[in-house]
Amino acid sequence: MKAVIFDMDGVLFDTEMVCQLAWDAIGEEMGVGKAGYMVLKTLGVKAEMAIKMLKEEFGNDFDAESFKLRSRNYSYEYFDKYGVPAKDGLFEILPYLKNKGYKVALASSTSSNSVYHHLKEKDIEKYFDAVICGDMIEKSKPEPDIYLKACEAIGENPKNCYAVEDSKNGILSASRAGCKVIMVPDLWMGDENTDKLLFAKCKNLFEIMDIL
Secondary structure, three states: OOEEEEOOEOOOEOHHHHHHHHHHHHHHHOOOOOOOHHHHHOOOOOHHHHHHHHHHHHOOOOOHHHHHHHHHHHHHHHHHHHOOOEOOOHHHHHHHHHHOOOEEEEEOOOOHHHHHHHHHHOOOHHHOOEEEOHHHOOOOOOOOHHHHHHHHHHOOOHHHEEEEEOOHHHHHHHHHHOOEEEEOOOOOOOOHHHHOOEEEEOOOHHHHHHHO
């Protein structure tokens, strides 16, 4: 095994919790009630797909674009006030992997602006050999494109790469690309079907270091 490719939200950062808070608040402001439950349904997908799913849930007249923008502003106000919440083990696993000779990449469906904001705030951009974001690919997770692009960017065959994921769409994407998938559950704990696709399931990033 030559490389480890991480998802970002819910894996490296506890941002999905913040997203739920934002969607609840903005949903109430826009008259559809607390919409945080939709975060679980849209885990791992690009913004365009999330907007489509929001319209399917709340109707074609629902201004999903405005909802996403206002929710993003809410989240960034939170980050400005409290910082981007890091997952346990974040600051330990990245130098550990580099010291062990692994290549490290990121494969996040989130937009480049948000990805680089979070990486730079925590000063961890330096650990990544490649960063692939949602606006750099056409097909979102669960399609394999983002992991295939990440593997290509670091010059490794997917079968020689671990993928660390927390969502169903992410697990399917990484598995279809041919990576060995390690799940670190966040909002979603997994199910029988996706568990069959996993190389391992870990409680946190520290446990990944134990099994590598």
